[in-house]
């Protein structure tokens with residue numbers, strides 16, 4: 001794992017954007033694995049700017065999002081489908097047929113099987129990740145098998161509390177989601193994980209100084225050959 005220390009959220013976003021731009025310039029038909037949440041918002045803004053400046057095109061790019069809430073309609077502004085369209089896809093030249101999410105409105109096992117099959121046939125070139133305060137990647141909560149593929153997950157109470165700010169109340173935060181599994185994530189050729197702010201400091205300390213364990217899902221990333229962890233001063237503030 002290559003750790004890149006930056007000053008703040010803006011610098012994390014710049015470094016991360018540059019790596020994605022490099023990827024798209026080297027391979028215009030790249031397959032990107034994408035994350036939602038607050039961490040990648042600025043990266044997506046930067047990518048829109050790079051597209052407008054004609055540095056990159058998404059014309060031949062395919063995307064696979066990590067996860068989607070169960071029980072929320074695609075058109076609902078809290079769905080990850082909505083989030084990604086609002087933050088990125090509606091502002092770039094991506095072919096909307098090339099945008100992929102786990103489907104949550106069909107039989108869940110079928111949805112998981114479909115997503116696994118798609119991912120098997122479309123190896124992700126670059127996977128962007130955030131990290132949950134509990135060490136989750138995607139929605140692979142503590143205790144998820146390192147061998148897991150796309151599956152239904154009951155969200156940890158910590159995850160629901162962390163994501164509550166996007167909703168009116170904790171009751172509105174979904175209890176379940178479909179997420180790519182750990183194995184799907186590790187299949188990506190290159191992985192970038194970003195973490196910013198004091199809230200992530202204990203998580204980053206555990207990631208870099210703790211043990212490899214299914215109780216801390218992100219610890220599996222040390223098994224991968226090409227991972228870039230980009231953090232800022234606040235997220236790094238508890239490191240020895």
Ligand code: F6R
Pocket residue numbers: 034035036037038039040066067129130131132133136137138139
């Ligand atoms: C989002 C996802 C999650 C988030 C993580 C961090 O699609 O899979 O793993 O990346 O919960 O969220 P933020 O960035 O809001 O701190």
